[in-house]
Amino acid sequence: MSTYVHDPMVLSQLFHLNSEPWLNEAAYRGAPFVQEFRSNPAAARIALPATLPGPLHELATNRRSVRAFQPAPMPLAALAALLRAGYGVHGPDPMEGGGHFLRRPVPSAGGLYPLEIYALVHRVEGLAAGIYHYDALGDALETVRAGDWQQEAASMFYTWPFVDQAPVILCLAAMFGRTQKKYGPRGYRYILLEAGHVAQNICLVAAEGGLASLCMGGYRDGALNRLLGLSAPAEGVVYTLGLGQAALPLAMGSPP
Numbered sequence: 001m002s003t004y005v006h007d008p009m010v011l012s013q014l015f016h017l018n019s020e021p022w023l024n025e026a027a028y029r030g031a032p033f034v035q036e037f038r039s040n041p042a043a044a045r046i047a048l049p050a051t052l053p054g055p056l057h058e059l060a061t062n063r064r065s066v067r068a069f070q071p072a073p074m075p076l077a078a079l080a081a082l083l084r085a086g087y088g089v090h091g092p093d094p095m096e097g098g099g100h101f102l103r104r105p106v107p108s109a110g111g112l113y114p115l116e117i118y119a120l121v122h123r124v125e126g127l128a129a130g131i132y133h134y135d136a137l138g139d140a141l142e143t144v145r146a147g148d149w150q151q152e153a154a155s156m157f158y159t160w161p162f163v164d165q166a167p168v169i170l171c172l173a174a175m176f177g178r179t180q181k182k183y184g185p186r187g188y189r190y191i192l193l194e195a196g197h198v199a200q201n202i203c204l205v206a207a208e209g210g211l212a213s214l215c216m217g218g219y220r221d222g223a224l225n226r227l228l229g230l231s232a233p234a235e236g237v238v239y240t241l242g243l244g245q246a247a248l249p250l251a252m253g254s255p256p
């Protein structure tokens with residue numbers, strides 16, 4: 001028998017607050033790396049035909065995580081392209097029954113777009129180091145805080161040594177209520193799924209522009225939310241990405 005909690009918001013937001021990184025040392029230290037797959041040799045098998053070559057297929061195939069970035073600055077146009085590919089505003093598209101709808105490059109449950117992107121800018125041409133918010137509707141960056149943020153961020157990212165030279169770290173922050181006011185607790189799932197769509201768009205457009213990416217879930221929520229000025233539990237970072245030029249040629253994948 002299932003037990004339901006009739007609370008549209010608080011349970012999922014409390015879960016979010018209570019899922020700070022959990023350092024499972026044993027899983028990192030000395031444990032053999034095993035990838036698991038489901039395969040049933042007894043099942044009737046249908047071999048699949050080859051994929052027709054195409055640029056998107058190639059980008060998806062060649063994308064991989066990079067854990068060392070060059071200290072080279074990123075052009076502002078490259079950052080703009082990443083932000084627009086992730087969560088830019090297009091349109092308007094006319095809606096049935098009147099009004100219009102501002103499309104974005106990712107699917108969004110109910111078209112409610114719960115995410116906001118914050119950029120931790122280290123080295124971007126024409127942009128002072130600082131913390132910025134992407135105003136998607138205005139297609140502009142708003143200064144949240146000028147100056148160095150790196151010293152503070154170093155203790156917030158478990159992956160800091162991988163991204164300390166990255167010219168930009170993007171933080172996808174959820175305004176949970178935008179989606180949860182319609183979908184309740186289930187909306188929390190939708191928000192995380194949508195963040196995955198956004199991150200993948202950013203990774204693929206980065207790859208198209210010769211940039212590397214590292215998607216990161218290993219950060220301290222409370223501290224990072226405070227750095228960005230987000231009010232928990234209603235708002236919170238759900239995903240982060242380091243972006244820039246790879247320090248080493250993209251070679252063999254290395255599981256963390």
Ligand SMILES: Cc1cc2nc3c(=O)[nH]c(=O)nc-3n(C[C@H](O)[C@H](O)[C@H](O)COP(=O)(O)O)c2cc1C
Pocket residue numbers: 063064065066067158159162214215216217218219253254255256
């Ligand atoms: C939700 C999520 C969270 C991740 N968090 C981290 C992280 O905190 N640190 C890290 O080094 N890699 C992180 N990764 C990257 C994975 O380790 C990487 O994608 C995986 O090893 C496969 O390698 P590839 O991306 O090169 O294909 C994360 C990936 C995902 C999807």
